[in-house]
Amino acid sequence: MAKDSKTPLLDQLEEGPWPSFVTEIKRAAEKKDSAKDLLHQLERSYMDRIGHWKHGGIVGVKGYGGGVIGRYSDLPEEFPAVAEFHTLRVNMPSGWFYTTEKLRELCDVWDKHGSGLTNMHGATGDIILLGAPTNALQPCFDDLAEIGFDLGGSGSDMRTPSCCVGPGRCEYACIDTLDLLHSVTMEFQDELHRPMFPYKSKIKISGCPNDCVASVARSDFSVIGTWRDSIRVDSGEVTNYANEGMDIQAEVVDLCPTGCMKWDAGAKKLSIDDGECNRCMHCINLMPKALRPGKEKGATILVGGKAPIVRGALLSWVIVPFMKMEPPYTEFKELVRKIWEWWDENGKMRERLGELINRLGMRAFLKAVDLPPVPQMIRAPRANPYYFWDPEEVK
Amino acid sequence: MAKDSKTPLLDQLEEGPWPSFVTEIKRAAEKKDSAKDLLHQLERSYMDRIGHWKHGGIVGVKGYGGGVIGRYSDLPEEFPAVAEFHTLRVNMPSGWFYTTEKLRELCDVWDKHGSGLTNMHGATGDIILLGAPTNALQPCFDDLAEIGFDLGGSGSDMRTPSCCVGPGRCEYACIDTLDLLHSVTMEFQDELHRPMFPYKSKIKISGCPNDCVASVARSDFSVIGTWRDSIRVDSGEVTNYANEGMDIQAEVVDLCPTGCMKWDAGAKKLSIDDGECNRCMHCINLMPKALRPGKEKGATILVGGKAPIVRGALLSWVIVPFMKMEPPYTEFKELVRKIWEWWDENGKMRERLGELINRLGMRAFLKAVDLPPVPQMIRAPRANPYYFWDPEEVK
Amino acid sequence: MAGKTDFGPPFYKDLLPPVILKNYGQWKYHERVKPGVLKHVAESGDELYTIRVGSGRLVSTDWIRDVCGIADQFCGGHLRFTSRHNLEFLVSDKNQVEPLIAHLNKEGYAVGGTGHAISNPVHTQGWIHCHTPATDASGIVKAVMDDLYEYFADSKLPAYCRISLACCLNMCGAVHCSDIAILGIHRKPPHVNHDTVRAKCEIPNVIAACPTGAIRPDPKEKSLTVNEDKCMYCGNCYTMCPGMPLADPIGDGVSIWVGGKISSARTPPKFSRLVIPFLPNNPPRWPEVTSAVRNIVEIWATHAHKHERMGEWIDRIGWERFFDLTGIPFTVQLIDDFTLASETFRSTPTFKW
Amino acid sequence: MAGKTDFGPPFYKDLLPPVILKNYGQWKYHERVKPGVLKHVAESGDELYTIRVGSGRLVSTDWIRDVCGIADQFCGGHLRFTSRHNLEFLVSDKNQVEPLIAHLNKEGYAVGGTGHAISNPVHTQGWIHCHTPATDASGIVKAVMDDLYEYFADSKLPAYCRISLACCLNMCGAVHCSDIAILGIHRKPPHVNHDTVRAKCEIPNVIAACPTGAIRPDPKEKSLTVNEDKCMYCGNCYTMCPGMPLADPIGDGVSIWVGGKISSARTPPKFSRLVIPFLPNNPPRWPEVTSAVRNIVEIWATHAHKHERMGEWIDRIGWERFFDLTGIPFTVQLIDDFTLASETFRSTPTFKW
């Protein structure tokens, strides 16, 4: 670290084995004033132990209500190149697959209009183009459109949905996550681009209960692949795992949450009582060569997941135990629309779907969207006696 | 059942192996008009499928604010002998132990003043003297006092506390439940007899975590015996259980919730990692000859248990993991007083202690009653980030 | 003596049998000799036999005198009651045990309730004495226990099974943590009697008492109105105000809850959970209730592991399997919508079909 | 082309490498070849090697071009990113695997993050770009991962360990279900700037946004006041109204949460739970945070069974034992007092000393 460095604190973050974002900012700073001012404003934050951004006003591009996050420095005199420093959220392709060609096109556009800094990717999944002045937004978007990149969501709209790698590379995928994602994104372009809801709404799609896209925790609609029939067992491969030293009793059978597996250590025979299996994936995860999900595949739909604002974080809740998921995914899309309609009609401002269901009751929700109550929806029935009767039922 | 019986429905409940309350009412009805009218009013309820009692006004005996439940028939013309049919709640002795002499005295008093019907006992534990007119209450109480029976609680007071049989007959008792109960009852006579609180307050005392008096579910103060040291093991007796056919691995070790036991089937040796034992009692319950609670005994204090009214049922919560329990039980009594004071100051009408803690927060409660936070109080730490800081702490 | 107050209950030590006084706190172990009979052995070697007898709880003074007679004959004039209202004869002379049991059998007493049995259902007043019941208490208990008597008289279940009953959701029977709870419920909102309300009720208190905020002032009537959509028939308003009765022959009935537990043995205490939202009041023998209870007991007894309480069994197999095995239909009322509802929803795709 | 809208993201099929297009949905099994390297085998027998590379996520276009160059050289011009922002090189020719890794090592890329490792922490903007942060994001992540690098580069933990960071309790990093969550927190109420409030804020919306009802109108100022006792610094009001900033060099810092989980493998998803309520912001390397995280990771790694996630381990041993083993002091902030608080209290005398 040079003695006369102007960023002595940040410079320390160029050391160490983990890739350094400071190095990246510095690389961009060589070409872009905004990146340079970002670096120095950040150094100031490191000294002050406080952020130096102001609440963003509404900025955007023509025809869209979202996709851009406005941001202003609170030290614009000192750091004029980041006085306006808005980010564009660019909708990533399904599964974050790229050709180098496509990525280079993207870099060219961004070098032309913005700071040259990005997040690959944002926590929702978008490509985040990090920092451009207001007047660069429209031209930047126009150039993005040219190379086939559209904006993602922000504000009270459907946010950019995302999915796990699924059939692209994973043998566990019970649904075509990549295709479903693309189809859903295309279906709901209007909802994605024009805030129209009480608050944000997120859809995430995982191919199996491992939930590699964390849908259950951070999406209003969690779609998780599963199967209805039996785990497919290749006994020979089970034996191989055992022979290679896996302690099948301790590592697999004893950790099966339903206790539905038996391991005959002498005969090296594994048996599964599939009726009692809850498809937790553990045994399959440990022995992917020997065990595979069943063949009658589909998805469980859960709703309501979200972060803590305003009434506390929620994990999504099962509302459809099993739905076939085949193009054009009409049943799923119709369900989403129906649920949005109910939410839109009943939700207060800044009330996510899960909070609305909590406020009005799961029963009202199920009735409104016409789903039958089944025990798979619950962990346990109610423990309190405060339940309602329809006067019709009391005769 | 006689064809011309006037209680054809109730008569059917005289059949069958379980003791019949109808038979009991009929026995009393032979001597008492009120019992007879009770029988017939009840038959009417069986026909109408509806109760025939009116909300009770306030009735009682001199010097006391509680102990009597007022009750009036809503068919006083038809059943004049139960037009007024109040019950007296009589404080039972610790552990519901009686001499026949004492019980006969009680019967004599009740035959003199009331219906001759009782509940042995009420759900709170009192002797319930079931049904007397208003003018009989005072004389009845005077005669009760004569034979040494005092009233129990009702209304917004301390309710009659109760305890398990404990050291009277149970080898598991870690505290002297009978003595503690008597001492507490005597200490809080004023609180028991004169409603002074926002709502009812209950104390129940069990000698060990089996909780045979269900304190955790139905008392604002649950006192449950426990120990701090190691389970006492008589290895010879363990072996005997095994020899007599107990499958110690399956029935004991595999059901131990902490997994802290090991059974060497060959050597017939049981070992316990006492540091990890949570004193659930299961192993002791199964092998009382072989295993016994440790020697360093005391109680865990839990508070807040209650039925659903108004905000939902609660189980009591640990607030003191371990308290020595020796006469005169000063520490416990002082804690109870302190908690009552806080509740009295802050509680709304009809707000039980547990609900108040829920409303104001466990932290406010602990601070007010000066108890240190320890992890034994919780099942898990908070999952939401909505916590407060004292400005003093933020410096 | 008039005016004497606050003297408290009889002193327990004056009521204990000699064998207990002698061995107080010095009990060493116990054995379950046979159904209904416990043997406690003290450090001193002394033995105490307990013979447990079922009680209808609602008993006459004649009955008390009867059992006192028996206690005089066999137990030196000592007896006790249990926390579940059973009667216990305390016998210190081993030779008296069998004669006592023979006598009890001859006189028709119900001996049992120990060990892995169904003991006396804790219950409440019902139509006998309360003003808010949605059902009777003693009647259902009698019908259910007649039906399940074999499980009281014998200890043949996988584990304890505690049945309780409360005739309204005040839950005086503390049913909320029972293996099987029978709970009276109302299903119709209170019917407001304006005259009574005006005469007898403090309007702000009644409004405040409603957990769901269903009650509003009715300024025109100087009384109250109930928003029927919000009312879940808890009867709190009626407790505060006699002008708001909600009992109704059609509306009232019984709900069934399962899987609760008090003891901390193996697993912590648990609340009971709703499985049958409504069964009609069908006195005198409530056949719908007795058969629902028997079905649950028997399915549990058939499927549970040894020492596995109802709730522990259900935790192991899952609620979806419970509904499957018992054949009980899953209805929307079972899904929680009160304060902590979200804790009961399933946040995982792992469940059984 | 101006005015073209709603055309959506690039079509994924146009971006998949040939081996994936050919074997799409036909993958048979995978092996974890070594840390950072996965091998997927298709029904057809085709193999696909994935080499995973850690990314700082905040990257320049130069970096993107660099990795594109590598992908051109070794992967036929194809690459992808993961749901945790790692970079993955997709190699269909087995012979390219080792040369690629050698190249990556030479160029200083971080290969790892597969299997029982600590993968890339999902994180957020922090002082880089957001207006509500209580801490920086990228800086802490860099410091923590430098410190824990061995667990990224090697797969030597008992199970997955997911670390996430969010710079305020909006939790954009979705940290609430992480094995270890690092969460920025404010500890001082918003400082009301009346002029800004008057000029820029819709007062009713701001009031409505406060989860604790701490905000009242201030009619005199035509602005707002905050009841400081009720404020828990969520920053909701600031999101609605720039006149209520709450950032503060002393007040702001970091909290640590543990035991969350997303996957349903073995046990259902779980929330993370607070174990350290506050650590100061100490840039550039937040030593208090890195050592707190390392301590937790190591205690877990030492004590957990194989395949036992952080939360599963804690569930087995109990929270009291967790605090014991880690030496983390138990403070009153850890006790819940929000809506579902009572669910977190202990209703049993069974716990460990």
Ligand code: SRM
């Ligand atoms: C950029 C991003 C963080 C990142 O560095 O990756 C982000 C940044 C912001 N989030 Fe977020 N959120 C981002 C993903 C998330 C996620 C994760 C996810 O989507 O999977 C969550 C949790 C999941 C969820 O939605 O529940 C998330 C939960 C929030 C919340 C709380 C929402 C709630 O219901 O609890 C807010 C508060 C709000 O909406 O006012 C919020 C608000 C914000 C705002 C807009 C701040 C504000 O109040 O104006 C941040 C703008 C920062 C900036 O200047 O760029 N952000 N936010 C992520 C979006 C990138 C992308 O599009 O790919």
Ligand code: SRM
């Ligand atoms: C007699 C008894 C039932 C019985 O048949 O055994 C009983 C009877 C009544 N209870 Fe109870 N409760 C009785 C034990 C209980 C218990 C069990 C216990 O104490 O262990 C509970 C549950 C534990 C608890 O307190 O949480 C109980 C919870 C209630 C409640 C709900 C309290 C709550 O906070 O949820 C009410 C409602 C009220 O207070 O308005 C209530 C109210 C009533 C009233 C006074 C009805 C009323 O609202 O006016 C009943 C009078 C009936 C009558 O006419 O005799 N009773 N009540 C029990 C008292 C006998 C005794 O003293 O031994």
Ligand code: SRM
């Ligand atoms: C007499 C009584 C105490 C009293 O002061 O009256 C009592 C007495 C004994 N209980 Fe109990 N329990 C008594 C009510 C309870 C209750 C309360 C209740 O049912 O309302 C419970 C909690 C029930 C629950 O968990 O829901 C209770 C949970 C236990 C347990 C734990 C059972 C379990 O595995 O969960 C044991 C241990 C055992 O059974 O080995 C136990 C064990 C015992 C022992 C063996 C203790 C001993 O060493 O003497 C006693 C004989 C039990 C038997 O019946 O075989 N006692 N016991 C109560 C008899 C009530 C009755 O008439 O049936």
Ligand code: SRM
């Ligand atoms: C590439 C990626 C999907 C994607 O579309 O990007 C992915 C890929 C795989 N996951 Fe995952 N998971 C990915 C994020 C996740 C997440 C999400 C997260 O961490 O935010 C989870 C949930 C984490 C949680 O529970 O908190 C996740 C939970 C799992 C599990 C369950 C682990 C467990 O025991 O709880 C498995 C099974 C296993 O590890 O055997 C799994 C298994 C796998 C397999 C083995 C699936 C397969 O057969 O190909 C893949 C390689 C895993 C590895 O790294 O060794 N994947 N996986 C994600 C890589 C993120 C990264 O860069 O590290």
Ligand code: SF4
């Ligand atoms: S969620 Fe399942 S299908 Fe998707 S990548 Fe993860 S393991 Fe594969």
Ligand code: SF4
């Ligand atoms: S998927 Fe899970 S529940 Fe099913 S057999 Fe495998 S380990 Fe058991």
Ligand code: SF4
């Ligand atoms: S609670 Fe414990 S001490 Fe009391 S009777 Fe029951 S088993 Fe014995």
Ligand code: SF4
């Ligand atoms: S008391 Fe419970 S936790 Fe302790 S050793 Fe016995 S069974 Fe295990």
Ligand code: SF4
């Ligand atoms: S449960 Fe209800 S109806 Fe029954 S006695 Fe208690 S308050 Fe009365």
Ligand code: SF4
């Ligand atoms: S019965 Fe209960 S919910 Fe209905 S109005 Fe009365 S107090 Fe309210």
Ligand code: SF4
């Ligand atoms: S977590 Fe908070 S501070 Fe960080 S990016 Fe999200 S909203 Fe901004």
Ligand code: SF4
């Ligand atoms: S920071 Fe949150 S709690 Fe505090 S006043 Fe603002 S909105 Fe309310």
